[in-house]
Amino acid sequence: VPVQVDRGGLLLGEQPLPLLSGEAHYWRIDPADWPAVLDGIASLGFTAVSTYVPWSRHEDAGGALRFDGGLDVERFLALAAQRGLHAVVRLGPNCGAELEDAGWPRRILEDPACQARRPGGGRYLLPTATGHAFMPSYAARSTLAAVGAWYDAVVPRLAPLQWPDGPIVAAQVDNEMGYHFQSHAFALDYHPDAIEQWHEFLSERHGEIGRLNAAYGTAYPAFGAVPAPGDGREQPLARRLDWVRFREHHLRRSLATLADLVRVRGMDRVPLLHNDFPRTTTPLDQGALERSGAVDVAGGDIYAPKEGGRYVRDFARHLDTSTRLAYLAEMGVGWLTLPWLLPMAVTPLDVEHNLWRALSGGVRAANVFMLVERDRWYASPLSVQGEPRPEYAGLFRRMLALLHDLDWGTLRRDRRVLLLENRDEDRLVAAGALLGDVVPAFSQLLPLDRRLFDDPSDRGSRLAAWTRAAASALDAAGVDTDRASTSALPDLTDYDVVLLPHVDAIDPPVLQQLCAAAAADAGVTVLAGPVEVPGLTALPQPDAASLARWLPRPEFRRDDALLDLTNFTGAGREVLVAVNGGSAALTAHVHTDGPVRLIGAWRPEELADDDGSVIMELPAWGVQVFTVTRGATS
Amino acid sequence: VISAEVRLHALDPVEFGRLCGLLAARDLADAGELQVLHSGGRVVHAVHTGGHPVRELPAVVTDPPATARALRESCGVARVVLVEESALRAVAAQSAAARRPEQSQAELFWAARKLFYDSPGVVCDPAPEPDSWVRFAAHVRGLGDGWSVLAAYDGESCVLALAGRWQGGLLVEVTTPPGPRPARAQAAEMLDAAAGVDGPVALGLIGDLALLDALAAAPDLPAAVLAAAAHPDTLASRGLP
Numbered sequence A: 001v002p003v004q005v006d007r008g009g010l011l012l013g014e015q016p017l018p019l020l021s022g023e024a025h026y027w028r029i030d031p032a033d034w035p036a037v038l039d040g041i042a043s044l045g046f047t048a049v050s051t052y053v054p055w056s057r058h059e060d061a062g063g064a065l066r067f068d069g070g071l072d073v074e075r076f077l078a079l080a081a082q083r084g085l086h087a088v089v090r091l092g093p094n095c096g097a098e099l100e101d102a103g104w105p106r107r108i109l110e111d112p113a114c115q116a117r118r119p120g121g122g123r124y125l126l127p128t129a130t131g132h133a134f135m136p137s138y139a140a141r142s143t144l145a146a147v148g149a150w151y152d153a154v155v156p157r158l159a160p161l162q163w164p165d166g167p168i169v170a171a172q173v174d175n176e177m178g179y180h181f182q183s184h185a186f187a188l189d190y191h192p193d194a195i196e197q198w199h200e201f202l203s204e205r206h207g208e209i210g211r212l213n214a215a216y217g218t219a220y221p222a223f224g225a226v227p228a229p230g231d232g233r234e235q236p237l238a239r240r241l242d243w244v245r246f247r248e249h250h251l252r253r254s255l256a257t258l259a260d261l262v263r264v265r266g267m268d269r270v271p272l273l274h275n276d277f278p279r280t281t282t283p284l285d286q287g288a289l290e291r292s293g294a295v296d297v298a299g300g301d302i303y304a305p306k307e308g309g310r311y312v313r314d315f316a317r318h319l320d321t322s323t324r325l326a327y328l329a330e331m332g333v334g335w336l337t338l339p340w341l342l343p344m345a346v347t348p349l350d351v352e353h354n355l356w357r358a359l360s361g362g363v364r365a366a367n368v369f370m371l372v373e374r375d376r377w378y379a380s381p382l383s384v385q386g387e388p389r390p391e392y393a394g395l396f397r398r399m400l401a402l403l404h405d406l407d408w409g410t411l412r413r414d415r416r417v418l419l420l421e422n423r424d425e426d427r428l429v430a431a432g433a434l435l436g437d438v439v440p441a442f443s444q445l446l447p448l449d450r451r452l453f454d455d456p457s458d459r460g461s462r463l464a465a466w467t468r469a470a471a472s473a474l475d476a477a478g479v480d481t482d483r484a485s486t487s488a489l490p491d492l493t494d495y496d497v498v499l500l501p502h503v504d505a506i507d508p509p510v511l512q513q514l515c516a517a518a519a520a521d522a523g524v525t526v527l528a529g530p531v532e533v534p535g536l537t538a539l540p541q542p543d544a545a546s547l548a549r550w551l552p553r554p555e556f557r558r559d560d561a562l563l564d565l566t567n568f569t570g571a572g573r574e575v576l577v578a579v580n581g582g583s584a585a586l587t588a589h590v591h592t593d594g595p596v597r598l599i600g601a602w603r604p605e606e607l608a609d610d611d612g613s614v615i616m617e618l619p620a621w622g623v624q625v626f627t628v629t630r631g632a633t634s
Numbered sequence B: 001v002i003s004a005e006v007r008l009h010a011l012d013p014v015e016f017g018r019l020c021g022l023l024a025a026r027d028l029a030d031a032g033e034l035q036v037l038h039s040g041g042r043v044v045h046a047v048h049t050g051g052h053p054v055r056e057l058p059a060v061v062t063d064p065p066a067t068a069r070a071l072r073e074s075c076g077v078a079r080v081v082l083v084e085e086s087a088l089r090a091v092a093a094q095s096a097a098a099r100r101p102e103q104s105q106a107e108l109f110w111a112a113r114k115l116f117y118d119s120p121g122v123v124c125d126p127a128p129e130p131d132s133w134v135r136f137a138a139h140v141r142g143l144g145d146g147w148s149v150l151a152a153y154d155g156e157s158c159v160l161a162l163a164g165r166w167q168g169g170l171l172v173e174v175t176t177p178p179g180p181r182p183a184r185a186q187a188a189e190m191l192d193a194a195a196g197v198d199g200p201v202a203l204g205l206i207g208d209l210a211l212l213d214a215l216a217a218a219p220d221l222p223a224a225v226l227a228a229a230a231h232p233d234t235l236a237s238r239g240l241p
Helices: A031-044 A073-082 A141-161 A192-206 A209-216 A237-264 A286-292 A306-322 A348-360 A388-407 A423-432 A459-477 A508-518 A545-548 B011-029 B063-077 B085-098 B107-117 B133-143 B189-193 B209-217 B221-226
Strands: A002-005 A011-013 A015-017 A020-023 A048-052 A088-091 A125-128 A131-134 A168-172 A272-276 A297-302 A325-331 A365-369 A417-419 A481-485 A499-503 A525-530 A563-570 A573-582 A586-591 A597-600 A606-609 A612-618 A623-630 B002-008 B034-039 B042-048 B079-084 B124-125 B147-156 B156-167 B169-177 B202-207 B234-238
Touching: A011 A168, A020 A088, A020 A606, A031 A073, A031 A297, A031 A388, A048 A073, A073 A141, A073 B147, A125 A325, A125 A573, A125 B107, A131 B107, A141 A168, A141 A237, A209 A237, A209 B034, A237 A272, A237 A286, A237 A423, A272 A286, A272 A325, A286 A297, A286 A306, A286 A481, A297 A306, A306 A325, A306 A348, A306 A481, A325 A348, A325 A499, A325 B124, A348 A388, A348 A573, A348 A586, A348 A623, A388 A623, A388 B079, A417 A459, A459 A499, A459 A545, A499 A508, A563 A586, A573 A612, A606 A612, A612 A623, A623 B079, B011 B209, B034 B063, B034 B085, B063 B124, B079 B085, B079 B147, B085 B107, B107 B124, B107 B133, B133 B202, B133 B221, B147 B189, B147 B209, B156 B209, B189 B202, B189 B234
Parallel strands: A020 A048, A020 A365, A048 A088, A088 A168, A168 A272, A272 A297, A297 A325, A325 A365, A417 A481, A417 A499, A499 A525, B002 B169, B034 B079, B147 B202
Antiparallel strands: A002 A011, A011 A015, A125 A131, A563 A573, A573 A623, A586 A612, A597 A606, A597 A623, B034 B042, B079 B124, B147 B156, B156 B169, B202 B234
């Protein structure tokens, strides 16, 4: 493959390419404005343009596929190449993008053979942008055949434009595949072809029916006779847990199938990407997806106001720990204008704050969504004619120049603590969910709180409370922390401390690895709670005091917990990102060992002290990036 | 009230962001409902929509109206909703079956809400209020096709303006009207000649920012909008009762 994935971005042959792209939807832009829009993107310093290629827009009412006029994606990409821009093409079939039918042709959504099914055989109704539709099954042969026909039309057109013959350096398969925003374990998909996959999964997992019966306490004559559970009260638990595992497997299998369809049609010289919505719990699993080889990069999407900055940072940390290239396929800038989703105010300060939150969490590649404004969106840096909005566009021009100067892709966070997400506990919580045939996609379809359908036991809340307390204590201590699921463990010997939320479930091989890391000669302290795990150190209630004895001392210490400091090193350089996580201006004493000089790279500023103590001032939600020089300051 | 083919375009990010900020704060408000799921009377699960812990629930619901009333008093919530499981399954099935592709999204939501509250397996104390959006939509439909204008003043300056075009009772276009805006004293001129609006303004509401604050804080937003003509911070209105 000429284009490879690197920890800092992409490699075009031997040449590193920081993957910093901006989203522009050619079909929503007057073709006469394409040159100006692409000029605008290039002028801000982006290395690539990213676009969906939406099936529903290319297919007309008669079923014919069109690629002319405003749908001439090849011309759009050729114009990008003329400006030195690379390209990421997002081939669907699912697009989202506030399209009426999420990018699917209506004929697919209205075809009963394609529709995803609920436990009782009912269809799954999703409010889509401003309409509503019965969403498709990715297991259905009818759906896959239709998607194959779409790829037949689009991939051969775009494949010749792969690098080095054209601008395409990556292709995305589907968008936010995850049971159409339905995390409830028993909501989808019970299409007959999905049930066939369920039986195959059971066969692969258990080998022979006798083993399954022994595990379940049942007497099924064959795997094909094992019903798929539809509610968290069905017995036995082992069958429900298998279903939860199957749902994770089904996503990976579906993405692998789509990726293969794309590759065999010629899109085989660039990495294939996928993006999850910002969740790390079952059925989503970015680390396991990437390790399965289904796609080359498992990225994510994030949208938040500045008040959600910590969440942005933690999701970025999860990607940085779990995937080979921490990639945000949709780094939200601006917000959609649809009526039924939460409205969100997006100011330049929100954008600045969360961009640096994401970067401080370890993101090295990102696609700004939406860089170019379009229908149903507001607060993009470029207008639909390509004119910059100074308050947003200037931010990106400065940021991209700085990332280039810092050679951002080569920098690594200084992290020696790992906060795990216990996938087995997570699966148990999911396996307790209620009424899969009822749970709606959104509360507008049923005026009930979504949590009414969650596992009624207190397992989830106990685990969440422990994890929240641990995260708060780590933040209070100013310790940078990796995050990963136990389903895709990183190298545990990289850490001084590993924290594991646990009530009563942990996969034996995972426990074995944790115990091995915790052995005296490995030097890793593994803390588990709220319920102790034999062989690991008990931590019933994580707080700053109880954690203090184990935590490493950060390179930079501060006396205000709202000041979030992330220390990066790489290629002989040291960079410190400072973020004020509060709504008031902040003045903090910051200490490090020995003389230090901090040169502001984001705003002009210089702090220096021979004793390593400086006073840092940041406005509300403000950000500063320092280059760090050690040694005598005079 | 919004067409599936609606164009939401060329929105001033600061102005639209201001409106979003008001509405986002509104969405954080909690209705304070206690929702109880039971299966033939046996309580399965309960949640407080404000995230408060739920305590002292009966194990069995024998007289739903009496239980709902007692729970409302003992738990101090604004409303108790008791939902029977099999009835809920029936509601979900009916809701999916009743869906028509040509329905607007709002019509779909209203129909789903009506099916839920009309179900004999759903008992509320107090009963839910009628959905004022239905009344709002009917009112707008009665005005006929044309434009609407929403604008707000901060002192002498117009700091927010939105224009929306209506067709057959559905909003088909929303945009920030380009061009100059009148001073506060002439605010009503926007109802006659909103810049960039190429047709009659049938529905309009112009006021001080305090008006938007008040509307966003109102528990029943559409009802508050319908009553806004008489609000003390309203500068001009058209098409409102």
